[in-house]
Amino acid sequence: MKFLCVPCDTPMKLQTxxxxxxxxxxxxxSCPECGYEMAMxxxxxxxxxxxxxxxxxxxxxxxADTAKSAGCPFAGMIPGGEETRSxxxxxxxxxxxxxxEARLANxxxxxxxxxxxxxxxxxxxxxxxxxxxxxxxxxxxxxxM
Amino acid sequence: MKTYHDIVGDGGSRVLEQVVEQRARITDGLSGVRHLVAxxxxxxGVGKSTLTFHLASALRARGLRIAILDADFNGPSQARIAGxxxxxxxxxxxxxxxxxxxxxxxxFSIGSLIxxxxxxxxxxxxxxxxxxxxxxxxxxLLGEILASFEWGSLDLLMxxxxxxxxxxxxxxxxxxxRTAFLLVTIPSEVSRGVVARSVAALSRGPNxxxxxxxxxxxxxxxxxxAVKPLFAPPEPSKLEIPCLGTVPFDPELARxxxxxxxVAEMPETPVGxxxxxxxxxxxxxxxxxxxxxx
Numbered sequence: 493m494k495f496l497c498v499p500c501d502t503p504m505k506l507q508t509x510x511x512x513x514x515x516x517x518x519x520x521x522s523c524p525e526c527g528y529e530m531a532m533x534x535x536x537x538x539x540x541x542x543x544x545x546x547x548x549x550x551x552x553x554x555x556a557d558t559a560k561s562a563g564c565p566f567a568g569m570i571p572g573g574e575e576t577r578s579x580x581x582x583x584x585x586x587x588x589x590x591x592x593e594a595r596l597a598n599x600x601x602x603x604x605x606x607x608x609x610x611x612x613x614x615x616x617x618x619x620x621x622x623x624x625x626x627x628x629x630x631x632x633x634x635x636x637m
Numbered sequence: 638m639k640t641y642h643d644i645v646g647d648g649g650s651r652v653l654e655q656v657v658e659q660r661a662r663i664t665d666g667l668s669g670v671r672h673l674v675a676x677x678x679x680x681x682g683v684g685k686s687t688l689t690f691h692l693a694s695a696l697r698a699r700g701l702r703i704a705i706l707d708a709d710f711n712g713p714s715q716a717r718i719a720g721x722x723x724x725x726x727x728x729x730x731x732x733x734x735x736x737x738x739x740x741x742x743x744x745f746s747i748g749s750l751i752x753x754x755x756x757x758x759x760x761x762x763x764x765x766x767x768x769x770x771x772x773x774x775x776x777x778l779l780g781e782i783l784a785s786f787e788w789g790s791l792d793l794l795m796x797x798x799x800x801x802x803x804x805x806x807x808x809x810x811x812x813x814x815r816t817a818f819l820l821v822t823i824p825s826e827v828s829r830g831v832v833a834r835s836v837a838a839l840s841r842g843p844n845x846x847x848x849x850x851x852x853x854x855x856x857x858x859x860x861x862x863a864v865k866p867l868f869a870p871p872e873p874s875k876l877e878i879p880c881l882g883t884v885p886f887d888p889e890l891a892r893x894x895x896x897x898x899x900v901a902e903m904p905e906t907p908v909g910x911x912x913x914x915x916x917x918x919x920x921x922x923x924x925x926x927x928x929x930x931x
């Protein structure tokens with residue numbers, strides 16, 4: 493969808509995207525010529541269409557931070573998330589180095605809780621109290637293709 | 638006044654751009670895969686998932702690099718069949734490492750993420766209206782999986798499709814046009830009829846239909862060491878695609894499936910030999926030039 497400022501005959505630019513509220517997105521566009529602002533307020537069906545495409549309106553531009561707060565479009569598909577396969581008999585906390593955490597952050601959010609739980613279990617089973625890149629590489633060799 | 642096509646870009650929403658970016662990531666991620674093969678049918682309950690895994694095992698036993706993507710998100714069974722229900726998803730440098738089975742087959746299945754007691758659900762702003770968006774969301778998820786996992790260098794990536802002739806065609810539309818289809822039927826007119834519909838629907842698109850496999854073609858009786866009829870003898874198949882082989886039902890194989898044991902561990906049985914034959918036929922067909930359209 494594109495918006496045109498009719499008096500200026502100029503394409504309008506996206507300014508802000510508010511997180512969905514009661515199924516509606518509020519997206520503000522403005523005209524770079526005259527500064528006129530307008531908001532597109534989506535109904536639940538329109539919001540759903542965007543979410544179903546697995547995209548975020550305005551992602552990776554000036555409004556990325558706002559959009560990011562909406563989270564991964566697929567994160568909610570795993571019932572119970574992290575608790576789904578968590579094991580109560582594993583009390584020893586495992587730390588993550590910044591580099592290992594960065595790698596975890598790179599993968600889709602819907603896989604992340606399972607990945608975190610599994611890697612921490614692997615670390616404990618190997619006598620480690622910290623997940624670093626070396627542990628990730630060992631796990632990769634052990635479990636992966 | 639300017640029209641839609643006069644305006645370059647979309648003013649910053651980047652919706653279309655994100656979809657295009659994801660498609661590029663998928664193409665890039667699959668660039669090391671030699672053959673993409675979707676195992677479908679149209680009909681449910683014909684043994685697509687079982688056949689997919691055992692074919693993968695037969696191909697793996699030949700030293701090929703194989704992976705399976707369980708595209709049946711609502712009824713995932715590869716996690717159990719392949720024994721990867723407790724798979725650990727390891728973050729790689731940029732993508733997720735594909736979990737593998739004990740015999741070295743890469744497997745992604747939603748069943749590794751969600752216990753069998755729970756169903757796949759999506760957050761929605763339109764409760765009770767999932768018929769309007771569910772398919773779109775599932776295909777976006779498929780795209781996310783294809784784009785986010787390390788498929789690496791593979792001889793075959795096999796897609797285990799959900800049932801439904803229309804779904805089979807939707808996958809053909811979504812997946813790379815080089816994805817070839819292998820259809821599965823059982824020796825019943827009902828099943829063959831549904832598969833014939835899938836063939837007709839697929840023939841409208843660019844994807845190649847390699848042929849079909851007749852599964853549950855008799856059952857292997859271990860006591861008699863013979864394959865006996867399982868269904869009343871049907872009319873000869875009228876499917877106008879090549880038959881790549883017939884595979885008998887083997888209760889032992891079915892039991893092994895539940896335990897995540899592959900057919901490679903029972904090669905000297907009729908079902909083992911049948912699957913090996915189908916694997917060879919599949920490879921031969923993939924390597925042969927496609928027939929020109931009728």
